[in-house]
Amino acid sequence: MKPREIILSTTPSAEDIAQLRLGDIVYLDGLMYTAREGVYMRALEGKANIPMELPSESAANFHCSPAAAIREDGSFDLGAVTATASFRFAKWLPEWMAKTGAKLIVGKGGMSSKDYKEYFVPNGAVYLSTVGYGTGALLGRGVEKVEAVHWNEELGLAQAMWVIRCRKMGPFIVASDLDGNCLFERENEKISQNLSRVYEGTKPAVLKRFGETDDRSDELIG
């Protein structure tokens, strides 16, 4: 069965978000900004003023650094766009969402259902995962224009806040819903049922390591 495809605004209504189901394919229209550890630290820990009107301009936070350059004349050259793994940002996201009203967190690999239930659902937000990974060229095609780059001098190009205008940018996969369900955990659960058969005949290493688990349904994130 082919997944369902949906075009979604980066300032989505509550109804737009409520209709999303795990595994739906989404294409985005509107403004999206990149923010990862550099921006979170500067805005939340450094208390710097966020240089955008959020969420009215954009409710979509992309965990991304584009392959891009700023030309000498100040224009932008943006090539490929690929997300970075989101689980590392759980420390800052609750405060960020409260402060910015972000409704779409876009990145790589999703978060845990615990994260979704604790602060995504109460904020009416969902997680969209990039595909691949990295459909960098396809996503790059979906960038109509770079509207601005903030904090590039302070944070460098990779950590800067890139504000991009998306036109049918995608594909993304809906990886959480408003019940706090997690697409990746659902898949993990199915795969875990097969693991003991795959491991049959292997044996634990004679020298153990700290923190070692033999429960392969465990995840290493979080």
Next chain:
Amino acid sequence: MISIELIQKTAETLMDKAAIEIPDDYLQGLKAAAKTEDGDLSSFVLDAMLQNYEAAKEDKRAMCGDTGTPRWYVKMGNETQIEGGPIALEAALRRATANRTNGLPLRPNRVHPLWRTDHDNNVGIGAPEIEYGYEPGGEWIDLITVHKGGLFGTDYRMLFPSDGIQGIKRFYLDSLVAFGKRGLACQPAIIGIGLGGCKDTCMVLGKRAACLRTVGSQNSDPKIAELEAELKELGNSIGMGAMGFVGKNMVIDCNIEVGYCHTGGMQMSVHAFCLSSRRAVARVFADGRVEYRTDPDWFTDYQRRETVEWEPAQIFEEVSA
């Protein structure tokens, strides 16, 4: 004498080629995988990746926004001389890396580990890595660039002879399952395994097995080649596919390289060269010819030699004749 200007120009072309053009051996491997894939979501992902390679070529833009950590492998024939010597060579490769990071553009990924200083050009202390190899005879230099992701999919473990093949299989599965969940390893990948050496060389061997051998290649030791095939099948029987979704394809190919190790140990490293397995190669000759290819052809008989002296092939022929 090989012109340094030609080396830099060739290196710049290689940076672009690696970033934009998926090597054909990996592409064919992924196409074959896509045909067998029956998980709905994994199939969607593989189809999207195949479209992505086309988009990159059409637009001449990088296939992946994460440039990884661009690096160089340099190999030369025994008679090779480079204009300006090895210092000029290293400067040329650093300039090529910086120029094409800004030119294409690529993502400037490289920062200081503590101060997070970013020169916005993928050059800094120890970056890009430049590693060397030599071959008997010839006046040529092979420039190989590899853009491999830098965060997930790699692990090392000190195993011991008593762990045996079953211990190797277990650590292999552990690495795939741990980094395969949620697709952190960006699988299906070329899995490189290093066995033996010391801890550092074990890591180097495994990385080279992933990045410097092609899909479909085999280790020259038939028993190791058998183990490669067995591990490929084992990895694809996990039931996990692209992005950690239910699927049949984790491993496009499995390459093993070995080095002699401490008598008490059996070091093992596992590396995943991802859905954007970016590598590009060129041989530059003293007469100015440049031949581009995608197979690094790194692991020659000379690189895998076991004896004290290297005896050129013709001497063997004379002896056997």
